[in-house]
Amino acid sequence: MSARARATVASNPSPAPPDPIAPSDLRAEAFREILYARSEGVARITLNRPEAYNAYSTLTLSELARAVGQAAIDDRVGVIVLTGAGSRAFCTGGDVKEYASRFLRRPHDYWKYMAVFREAVESLLRCGKPVIARLNGIAVGGGNELHLACDLSVAASHIYLGQVGVGVGSVAAGGATQWLSLVVGDRRARSMLMLNERVPAAQAAEWGLVTSVVPSVVRNGEWVVAPTMEEIGWAQKEERGYRVDLRKLDDAVDNLARRLLGMFPECLRYTKTQANYWKEQAWNQTVGHAQEWLALHFATAEPFEGMHAFVDKRPARVSELRQRLAQDGGGDYLHGAPLRSCGSCGETGLPEQFRYCGRCGAPLSTDPDRGPAPG
Numbered sequence: 001m002s003a004r005a006r007a008t009v010a011s012n013p014s015p016a017p018p019d020p021i022a023p024s025d026l027r028a029e030a031f032r033e034i035l036y037a038r039s040e041g042v043a044r045i046t047l048n049r050p051e052a053y054n055a056y057s058t059l060t061l062s063e064l065a066r067a068v069g070q071a072a073i074d075d076r077v078g079v080i081v082l083t084g085a086g087s088r089a090f091c092t093g094g095d096v097k098e099y100a101s102r103f104l105r106r107p108h109d110y111w112k113y114m115a116v117f118r119e120a121v122e123s124l125l126r127c128g129k130p131v132i133a134r135l136n137g138i139a140v141g142g143g144n145e146l147h148l149a150c151d152l153s154v155a156a157s158h159i160y161l162g163q164v165g166v167g168v169g170s171v172a173a174g175g176a177t178q179w180l181s182l183v184v185g186d187r188r189a190r191s192m193l194m195l196n197e198r199v200p201a202a203q204a205a206e207w208g209l210v211t212s213v214v215p216s217v218v219r220n221g222e223w224v225v226a227p228t229m230e231e232i233g234w235a236q237k238e239e240r241g242y243r244v245d246l247r248k249l250d251d252a253v254d255n256l257a258r259r260l261l262g263m264f265p266e267c268l269r270y271t272k273t274q275a276n277y278w279k280e281q282a283w284n285q286t287v288g289h290a291q292e293w294l295a296l297h298f299a300t301a302e303p304f305e306g307m308h309a310f311v312d313k314r315p316a317r318v319s320e321l322r323q324r325l326a327q328d329g330g331g332d333y334l335h336g337a338p339l340r341s342c343g344s345c346g347e348t349g350l351p352e353q354f355r356y357c358g359r360c361g362a363p364l365s366t367d368p369d370r371g372p373a374p375g
Contacts, residue, residue: 023074033060036067041078042257043071046085053089057098058113061120068123078265079257080127082150083134087244093141100307107298114291117174124149125276128269130260134253135159136246145175151272154252155201156216158232158244161209162198169306173290178282184209214248301334340364
């Protein structure tokens with residue numbers, strides 16, 4: 001290097017690399033599926049997919065983990081609030097349309113997806129700061145699991161909580177199978193997990209599933225303290241003078257955040273770590289196994305039927321699948337066990353229910369162990 005070149009380098013040093021543990025200004029970053037705002041010691045993260053009832057995609061989960069991670073290292077933040085856009089849904093779990101279009105095609109990718117999901121859940125669990133779930137709408141499936149990963153929650157009175165896994169061909173092993181029994185007890189947890197029963201906000205408060213409930217239904221300017229399901233329906237449609245109003249929810253969340261900001265931050269952090277002991281035990285002992293099993297399960301008939309029934313808005317054909325299992329008809333597979341072979345082209349692994357070769361179109365024998373039918 002010439003003297004002139006050395007002098008140029010010396011006078012124009014390379015910029016210092018970014019500090020990995022220094023917070024960046026997330027407000028300047030372009031999130032696509034969440035909103036992030038920081039004010040007066042509170043970081044507010046909003047799942048911003050109201051057109052999909054705030055169901056999360058893989059991108060949503062990745063952005064959520066990044067936002068929580070930044071809030072965790074930002075000393076200007078003492079409390080994190082997680083919520084959803086609008087008033088219909090906090091979060092309804094994973095985007096079933098993405099499941100059907102991507103992971104039924106490539107079940108192997110579901111393992112990768114679960115890694116992103118785990119990162120999002122664990123960011124809430126291990127961020128070292130109290131996280132309040134602002135339940136502005138229904139919290140269903142993975143949405144309730146995100147809620148369970150938070151420390152405290154305030155629910156609007158018009159919402160309900162629930163799990164849907166066994167009804168759509170999946171298992172709620174992203175927090176619900178691990179934590180619901182710790183929160184509401186074994187029998188109540190099983191009713192939510194196995195029967196997919198909805199738990200209205202008031203009942204959720206009685207069970208200890210949420211920290212508190214506040215009125216969110218207004219009729220002609222007056223708060224309805226204990227709205228019926230019929231009144232909730234009118235409020236969501238803004239009929240008969242009813243509407244949803246989230247002002248009391250915001251007041252309650254703000255009050256809870258102020259109380260937490262009045263506590264010593266390092267004591268809060270260690271209290272959260274200690275209080276998470278049983279949640280961490282249950283999570284760490286099961287979630288890796290769940291990631292492996294769910295990725296394999298996506299290659300079977302149950303999620304195919306469950307996801308497509310959901311997308312098509314029709315009842316799932318569970319009884320037909322059960323009948324095939326009972327008759328040893330290869331119910332584990334979409335079109336029967338891959339036992340047939342084609343004598344014409346030599347293709348193997350054709351489903352039992354196929355009568356023609358899926359490769360060359362030749363008719364198959366009625367005997368799965370033989371080649372094409374005669375004639």
